[in-house]
Amino acid sequence: MRKYLSLVLIAASAPAWACAVCFGAADSGQTHGMNAGILTLLATTLGVLAMCVGFALRIALRIRRAEREMEPEPPAPPAEVELA
Numbered sequence: 640m641r642k643y644l645s646l647v648l649i650a651a652s653a654p655a656w657a658c659a660v661c662f663g664a665a666d667s668g669q670t671h672g673m674n675a676g677i678l679t680l681l682a683t684t685l686g687v688l689a690m691c692v693g694f695a696l697r698i699a700l701r702i703r704r705a706e707r708e709m710e711p712e713p714p715a716p717p718a719e720v721e722l723a
Contacts, residue, residue: 660673
């Protein structure tokens with residue numbers, strides 16, 4: 640029964656046509672929209688990654704500055720005494 644039903648459904652179905660993007664129409668509005676969507680997603684991803692790198696660099700610079708401030712200053716040389 641299932642075999643016949645699937646054969647009937649396949650035979651009765653209409654042919655499917657590819658969209659403009661799949662068909663390869665370079666001047667289609669769908670193709671331009673898809674390209675714009677891809678560029679938007681790439682720009683968003685690169686922006687987030689750039690912010691992560693910037694945050695990591697900011698933390699590294701703050702750590703370096705804090706370590707410099709925590710270093711003790713070298714002791715002053717002893718004052719020379721003049722014998723007169």
